[in-house]
Amino acid sequence: MKNQLFNDNTMKLGVMAFNCSHGSTVTMADGVWPMTWSDNATLARMVDNSGMEVLLPVGRWKGYGGDTNFNNRTFESFTWASGISAITEHCTVFATVHAPLIHPVAAAKMAATIDHISNGRFAINLVAGWFKNEFQMFNSLWREHDQRYEYASEWIELVKRLWIETKEFDFQGHFFEGKALWSEPKPLQQPRLPIMNAGSSTQGQIFSAKHADMNFVMLRQKDDTSDIKQINNLKVLASDLGRSSQCWIHAYVVCRDTEKEAKDYLHHYVVEKGDDVAVKNMLDIFGLQSKTLEPAVLDDFKYHFKAGHGGYPLVGTPEQIVSDIEKLSQMGVDGILLSWVDYLQEAQQWIDEVMPLLVQAGLRQPFIPS
Ligand SMILES: Cc1cc2nc3c(=O)[nH]c(=O)nc-3n(C[C@H](O)[C@H](O)[C@H](O)COP(=O)(O)O)c2cc1C
Known part of the structure; x- marks a missing residue:
């Protein structure tokens, strides 16, 4: 079976973060995602039947405090992917894996197991570590930023060997060593x-250019030119290494019959009901521990983090959203992972009202279930 990540749709789609309480929205608004297995299963089946390509969990080990205690309850991503794989047939199912928290020998076997359960639909979102407080729970060494990526490089090299080598081999690396690996x-x-x-x-x-088939970009959203530059830069880095890499983004969606209704609801859940304490906690950790964003830029991000974990806003009528997606496609975006406040209701609306317009716009093929 062909992995849907490599199908012919110009703009691929998926749904993310529904393995976590509150999903991607840091808000106390009514209808926010409580995160039960039953809802996860219903949503996964709905997305799978719609022809979208991806189901992606985030890798999160504790919440961020505040009134929401955002992302406090999370299903672990390998075991989540195993269950989701067993009840779906079409989508690529991901696990988000913290390289330093799972040994490559265990990860290689867990991944192979889920690839069999899913009939060749499994994929890995490999992360090097973002939040130090999660690592403290494991008493795991919090390496200096760039070294975390050196560690992840050796981790994936070893996992790849375990996936192909048919004879036992010894491994002697900088971070790992082992005898008769198999x-x-x-x-x-x-x-x-x-x-x-x-x-x-x-x-x-x-790291992404060297090892990944997809880079998950957080667009800075200063202006289109800088976003295009950011996307091109990633693609050039990969092509310089003789590889190709898709560019995916995360978007939070508020789709309503009128632009005013969409903007009013966004204002309601972000400004009136947003959890400023949780988002401050998150950005404090993020600002201190990531090299990605300057402090001045973080302020702008507070709004986007409450609205959808720093994602790209798709806010308006179905027609306006499709026109925004056409622009993103022209900018070089290959795939979008979506999130909403109320996943079940709003994903269904997306499937009914937005997806047919994406087909009309030539961004996707009509979906015919096999
Ligand atoms: C949309 C998106 C989702 C992410 N999901 C996770 C996650 O689930 N777990 C995690 O530890 N890091 C996650 N990250 C963090 C990244 O792996 C990365 O650490 C972050 O973008 C900072 O980049 P840097 O590590 O190159 O400084 C995510 C980042 C983005 C943009």
Whole structure:
């Protein structure tokens, strides 16, 4: 079976962060995602039947305090992906994996297992570490930023060998060593599973260009020119290494019959009901520990973080949203991972009202379930 990440749709789509309480919205608005398995299963089946390409969990180990305690309850992403794979048939199912928190020998086998359960639909979003407080729970060494990517490089090199080598091998690296390493069964997808990475620093982008099939970009949204530059830069980095890399973004969606209704609702859940304490906690950790954003830029991001974890705003009528997506496609974006306040209701509306317009705009093919 062909992994849907590589199908012919010009703009690929997926849904993210529904393995976490509050999903991507840092708000106390009514209808926000409470996160139960039953709702996860319903949403996954709905997305799978719609022809979208991706189901992506985030890798999160604790919440961010405030009244929401945003992302306090999260399903672990490998086990989540295993369950989701068993009840879906079409979408690529991801796990978001913190390289330093799971040993490559365990990760290679868990990934191969899910690739079999999903019949070749599994993929990995490999992250190097973002929030120090999560690592403290594991008593795991919090390496200096760039070294985290060196660690992740060796991690993925070792995992890839475990996925293809049919004879036992010794491994002596800078971070890992082991004797007579071996893993069976191999993943169905050969020589390796698709890999995504969301690094935005120079080192993160170099890692992505070298190892990932998809870079998950957080567009700075200063202006279109700088966003296009950011996307092109990633694609050039990969093509200089003889590779190609898709550019994916995360977008938060507020789709209503009129632009005013959409903007009013956005204002309601971000400004009237947003959790300023949780977002401050998150950005304090983020600002201190990531090289990605300057402090001045963080202020702008507060709004976007409450609205949708720093994602790109798709706010308006179905027609306005499709026109924004056409622009994103022209800018070089290959895929969008969506989130909403009320996933079940709003994803259904997206499927009914936005997806047909994307087909009309030539950005997607009509979906015919196999
Ligand atoms: C849309 C998006 C989703 C992300 N999801 C996770 C996640 O689930 N877990 C995590 O630890 N980091 C996550 N990250 C953080 C990235 O892996 C990365 O650490 C961050 O973008 C900072 O880049 P840098 O590591 O190159 O400094 C995410 C980033 C983005 C943009």
